[in-house]
Amino acid sequence: MLLLFTGIVSMLCLPLSVVGAADVRDALIYKMEILIPPKEGRDETADILQIENTVADLKDIAVIFAFKELGRPRIVLVLEVEKACSWPQLTSFLSRKGYEYSVVPLSLCSDYAHGLGVKLPHDLWTYSFKDGNLTMVTKIFPVGDLTTTEYDERLKLTFEQDRSILETGQKGACFRVLAEYPVKLVYFAPVTPTQIQAIEKILLAPGMYENEATRIENLASYTAVCQGD
Structure with a gap:
């Protein structure tokens, strides 16, 4: 590496x-x-x-x-x-x-989505999160026996779901890892239990992608606590 x-x-x-x-x-x-x-x-x-x-x-x-x-x-x-x-x-x-x-x-995921024909405005995403329950989610999209068209359609559906979630008021940021295939997307977002339930309903699509979630916190929040602020 x-x-x-x-x-x-x-x-x-x-x-x-x-x-x-x-x-x-x-x-x-x-x-x-x-x-x-x-x-x-x-x-x-x-x-x-x-x-x-x-x-x-x-x-x-x-x-x-x-x-x-x-x-x-x-x-x-x-x-x-x-x-x-x-x-x-x-x-x-x-x-x-x-x-x-x-x-x-x-x-930026918005740029990638645009290339697939999905309008996902940059201003829907958030690039500053308050302290709270934050998560980093990595989505990997297996190719399997999908054709290129079918694979692109799967990604388009994912971005359309992202747009629906963001339009409900959910905050988040999304990036595509370049030079990675199968496609890998990285999300950062604040998530509460209520929001998790709502998102799970929208994303109920087994087999579409593999998820890996990691709990995170703002680095500044961690260091502030450690300094006794």
Whole structure:
């Protein structure tokens, strides 16, 4: 994964005439996951605070989301990278500290849905969540014996369901993982028990996709509590 990531960064540091504007545009958003491995004498809270401060000071890299998985020392970041050559300011820090990390490029689900013929306006999504019950859901769409048309129809139906859910007032954000096949979508959303029941009714379609849900919290909320604020 790290070799692939290094290759991506190297390509993006080339002039636009070499890489192509479309590729650069698609690679502006990334999901980074950072795992702090257990180590004798390690202060996990102090490490997480240092990561938060380092991320906040990044140049040419804007933080869209910063979450911590509940019950695990794993941080999930969604970053908008203005200049890909700025990556070393973060990756060098992580490597020096001995943290494990992975990076995947993302694109907005609205853009992907538009390409499939589904109108899913950008302003339906939310890119800032209050503290509360937050979740990260990864949907993987198996290909099976579906034709390309049937596969696209399955994705279109999913985005139409997303639109219906968002129009009820549910908040959320959605990204497609680029260069992944079968298609993988990543959602972030606040979810209450009542909302879960409503969503389950809409999404009652066994076999359409595989779900993996992870409870998360805003990184700032975690670090604020740990500092006694």
